[in-house]
Amino acid sequence: MTNLIDEQLDENEKKLRKKIEKKIVEKKYNDKITPIQQKFIEYYTSKYGQWSATQCAIAAGYSRSSAHTRAAELLDWHKHPDISLEIQNRIAALREAWDVNRDRHLAMLTRIRDAAMDKGQYGVANKAEELRGKVAGLYIERNLTLTKELSEDEITDKMRAMFPDRDAFMKSQVALMHDLFPDDKKKKD
Numbered sequence: 001m002t003n004l005i006d007e008q009l010d011e012n013e014k015k016l017r018k019k020i021e022k023k024i025v026e027k028k029y030n031d032k033i034t035p036i037q038q039k040f041i042e043y044y045t046s047k048y049g050q051w052s053a054t055q056c057a058i059a060a061g062y063s064r065s066s067a068h069t070r071a072a073e074l075l076d077w078h079k080h081p082d083i084s085l086e087i088q089n090r091i092a093a094l095r096e097a098w099d100v101n102r103d104r105h106l107a108m109l110t111r112i113r114d115a116a117m118d119k120g121q122y123g124v125a126n127k128a129e130e131l132r133g134k135v136a137g138l139y140i141e142r143n144l145t146l147t148k149e150l151s152e153d154e155i156t157d158k159m160r161a162m163f164p165d166r167d168a169f170m171k172s173q174v175a176l177m178h179d180l181f182p183d184d185k186k187k188k189d
Contacts, residue, residue: 013088016077036061037083040074045090106135 033041039060047056053071062070077084113128133139150158163169 013092016088033082033086037074037080040071041083041086041090044075044087045094048091048094102135106132109135 037060040056040062043051043056043059044053051059053075054068057067057071057074058064073079074083075087109128109132113125113132116122116124116128130139134141159169163172
């Protein structure tokens with residue numbers, strides 16, 4: 001299922017790339033990416049998912065009052081196909097780094113553990129080591145919840161098994177009363 005979705009995404013991305021490349025060829029002006037646009041691209045790709053496009057535009061040097069509009073224009077592949085293609089290429093490269101596999105995951109947990117040990121953060125180091133063990137399959141977590149509805153007869157039978165006679169039942173009730181209300185000395189047995 002996920003392979004099919006990945007293939008569809010790849011196919012859609014290829015189609016979009018072709019449209020963008022065609023748009024670059026059809027572009028009226030062969031202008032270069034300006035330094036402020038380059039900064040926007042760098043912020044947008046390095047802070048991808050952390051900052052909004054408007055925040056990236058402001059950080060790149062666009063005015064706060066027009067940053068939202070400038071960001072929208074820069075991300076519009078019809079207006080700036082060269083910028084859109086550059087962003088797509090950088091994000092595609094980042095996807096490989098973001099991809100999670102077992103070896104990368106274990107390596108990152110090892111780096112976290114080692115850095116935590118160097119800083120004396122033994123709790124963090126312990127957690128990283130525990131997670132490494134889980135990834136390696138050394139720990140197996142199992143949760144089992146069983147529920148059973150008891151009928152009134154079954155409840156009565158269990159109560160009789162716990163309290164064989166009336167005196168045993170009364171003693172347990174008095175003990176419970178003293179536990180619940182230790183300051184209440186008015187009533188004794």
